Amino acid sequence: MAEDNWALRGDLLDFTGEPAWADLQPPALRWRPAHWLLIRGSRIEAVQAEPPGPDWRRVDHAGRLILPGFIDTHVHGPQIDVLASYGTELLDWLENHTFPAEARYADERVAQAGAERFIQALLQNGTTAALAFSTVHEGATHALFDAAHRQGMRLITGKVLMDRHVPDAVRDDVPGAEAASRRLISRWHGSGRCAYAVTPRFAPTSTQAQLAMAGALLREDPSLYLQTHVAENQAEVQWVRELFPGARSYLDVYGGNGLLHRRTVLAHGIWLNDQDRAQLRDVGATIAHSPTSNLFLGSGLFNWRLAREAGVRVAVASDVGGGTSLNLLRNLAAAYQVQALLGQRLTAWSALHAITLGAAQALDLDHEIGRLEPGATADITVWDWSADPVVAHRLSLARSLHERVFAWMTLGDERLLRSVMVAGQERLLRQRAV
Ligand SMILES: [Zn+2]
Numbered sequence: 001m002a003e004d005n006w007a008l009r010g011d012l013l014d015f016t017g018e019p020a021w022a023d024l025q026p027p028a029l030r031w032r033p034a035h036w037l038l039i040r041g042s043r044i045e046a047v048q049a050e051p052p053g054p055d056w057r058r059v060d061h062a063g064r065l066i067l068p069g070f071i072d073t074h075v076h077g078p079q080i081d082v083l084a085s086y087g088t089e090l091l092d093w094l095e096n097h098t099f100p101a102e103a104r105y106a107d108e109r110v111a112q113a114g115a116e117r118f119i120q121a122l123l124q125n126g127t128t129a130a131l132a133f134s135t136v137h138e139g140a141t142h143a144l145f146d147a148a149h150r151q152g153m154r155l156i157t158g159k160v161l162m163d164r165h166v167p168d169a170v171r172d173d174v175p176g177a178e179a180a181s182r183r184l185i186s187r188w189h190g191s192g193r194c195a196y197a198v199t200p201r202f203a204p205t206s207t208q209a210q211l212a213m214a215g216a217l218l219r220e221d222p223s224l225y226l227q228t229h230v231a232e233n234q235a236e237v238q239w240v241r242e243l244f245p246g247a248r249s250y251l252d253v254y255g256g257n258g259l260l261h262r263r264t265v266l267a268h269g270i271w272l273n274d275q276d277r278a279q280l281r282d283v284g285a286t287i288a289h290s291p292t293s294n295l296f297l298g299s300g301l302f303n304w305r306l307a308r309e310a311g312v313r314v315a316v317a318s319d320v321g322g323g324t325s326l327n328l329l330r331n332l333a334a335a336y337q338v339q340a341l342l343g344q345r346l347t348a349w350s351a352l353h354a355i356t357l358g359a360a361q362a363l364d365l366d367h368e369i370g371r372l373e374p375g376a377t378a379d380i381t382v383w384d385w386s387a388d389p390v391v392a393h394r395l396s397l398a399r400s401l402h403e404r405v406f407a408w409m410t411l412g413d414e415r416l417l418r419s420v421m422v423a424g425q426e427r428l429l430r431q432r433a434v
Pocket of ligand 1: 267
């Protein structure tokens, strides 16, 4: 029996395309209960109803949910240190909590321990791929790549660029930032499953010269990613207006510097206008909607339906440490609540799509991750439907698949996670506690 040939049985749920807004039975939903998922080496080889032959190592997860590994499109590696910090909005949260915490990552021992803690925490929450911010430090960014690389994880990250309006301990300059970025790109972009994202923190903390440098890196190699923040908070939007009086809008500061392309992911995008949405649609960039962060920092309510109607790609992200949980199910529950406050309904299908296939498409990786089909890399999560009698009772009363999955998503969290595979390797296996 080959050690790396796995056959997992469970209820398989994934998507073949984007579910239509508010559609409870979308054709893009693929539901295959009691099926076998066959994994050879790092890849999915087949999905079938019949049990496989004797050369497969069978693991029977009967009655459990099998989903593609979750993909977090916006999260900060070092910000586990500032989760749940009391009493601030974005700009003073950065000043009082985040910059001091990130400054500690100048120490490589702190950075290495932090990177290890972060990567393990992602896996313990069922997240097998991420687009993440590091800190301004080159060494800390190496450490983050290295920790993911050792797990075989899909990690896209980059050294944060910030050369103004930040404390000295976390400030770079244009020549130093460019040299460090180039060294990291040549070491990590395309190494294993790692890729590099040019990472200006946000417009207020980069000079015009630094944004132009970032744009030049992208022009040189369009396979690089670009991650940043946009239009999160009204005071921030006003500040950008003062700093860049010639720009049409906050988003246009990035557009004008060549930072918007197919591989651009912008966190938040709450305070955008119609022209901005059209610009995002035209370049194929993605908004990483971060609902627990938006609620926790009081930033505002992201209008998902409006973005979608304008043709903008939307993924859902944790934005830890502004966000309050690395667990993407908790973030989906919050995303539903944000839309409810706007008088709209987010289905479980749109929600789950936004952390699996939709997120993979945002990262231009849907040939590799986000779906359960032959040829895809075997990044897999296995979940219990419930861990306590009240939730089990609720689910037993569900009259439709949507009702059941929606209740599971809303009431669920990392305690339901049973197994995580990354590229066909088991990285987490929990025995049932009760
Ligand atoms: Zn963020």
